[in-house]
Amino acid sequence: MAGEGRTAPGWDSTIERRGLRDRVYERILQLLLSGEVAPGARLSIDTLARQLDVSPTPVREAMVHLERTGLVTREALKGYRVAPPLGATQLRELFDARIMLEIEAARLATPADPDMLDELREAEDEHRRSGERVIEAIHAGSNDVELTTAYFAADAAFHEVVFRHCGNRYLRQMSESLGAQLHRMRQSMVHGVTDVREAIAEHEAIRQAFLAGDPEQPARMMRLHIEGVRARSLDLEKD
Numbered sequence: 001m002a003g004e005g006r007t008a009p010g011w012d013s014t015i016e017r018r019g020l021r022d023r024v025y026e027r028i029l030q031l032l033l034s035g036e037v038a039p040g041a042r043l044s045i046d047t048l049a050r051q052l053d054v055s056p057t058p059v060r061e062a063m064v065h066l067e068r069t070g071l072v073t074r075e076a077l078k079g080y081r082v083a084p085p086l087g088a089t090q091l092r093e094l095f096d097a098r099i100m101l102e103i104e105a106a107r108l109a110t111p112a113d114p115d116m117l118d119e120l121r122e123a124e125d126e127h128r129r130s131g132e133r134v135i136e137a138i139h140a141g142s143n144d145v146e147l148t149t150a151y152f153a154a155d156a157a158f159h160e161v162v163f164r165h166c167g168n169r170y171l172r173q174m175s176e177s178l179g180a181q182l183h184r185m186r187q188s189m190v191h192g193v194t195d196v197r198e199a200i201a202e203h204e205a206i207r208q209a210f211l212a213g214d215p216e217q218p219a220r221m222m223r224l225h226i227e228g229v230r231a232r233s234l235d236l237e238k239d
Helices: 011-034 045-052 056-069 088-108 114-139 145-164 169-189 196-212 217-238
Strands: 072-075 079-082
Touching: 011 045, 011 056, 011 145, 045 056, 056 072, 056 079, 056 169, 088 145, 088 169, 088 217, 114 145, 114 196, 145 169, 145 196, 196 217
Parallel strands: none
Antiparallel strands: 072 079
16 A cells, blocks of 8 residues: 555654653653742743753743643743742632542542453552652652652542543543642642652542442542542641
8 A cells, every 4th residue: 555654754753852842841840849949930941951951942842831730930021930839728729629520520430340440450559659669768868859759640640540431521621731730739748748648548448439339439538538638738838
């Protein structure tokens, strides 16, 4: 067949460029979550490009993505600055929205099909492994931003399983938009992840609720989990 096995013009370069942008995004995200750059500090695209040994283009693309998370703000003619961490009122509003979305997603995903149960088990296992690594680092007196970032990613992946299986594409889109804002919550928690054990236990309770087949229990366990995270986050904010 004519053209079979050929690569579309620009296809490889497009994938490569997207991969570079994603790597640059992750590097800058870690920088912001580490607290190395103070809130309000200016972020120069050219300076970041030199530090990361890349052209300004992937840095600029990454900054547009980071602006959606709320971690950076853009001022006309002045460029980007590091946004301040969320205050207690903003955190409460964020969790109120998260509770509504996640409880409804859990309700719609009930009863869970075998594929969802398998994915939940895999996501829970990865979250547990990531959590154990964070606990080991804390006991060793280390504040490893990469481990903490990986832990939060594993935590998010567990919740994403429920949204993937809730059967409502718009609810999932709303969760993705809200999930970007959760990075700002993590910005204030990265130096004090103290609820790893609690979160692991709560994820296990959610999976067991789906496994049991009770039509009400998954949503109930999801509510208890998010409310628990909210209480612990607001306690940390007070400190």
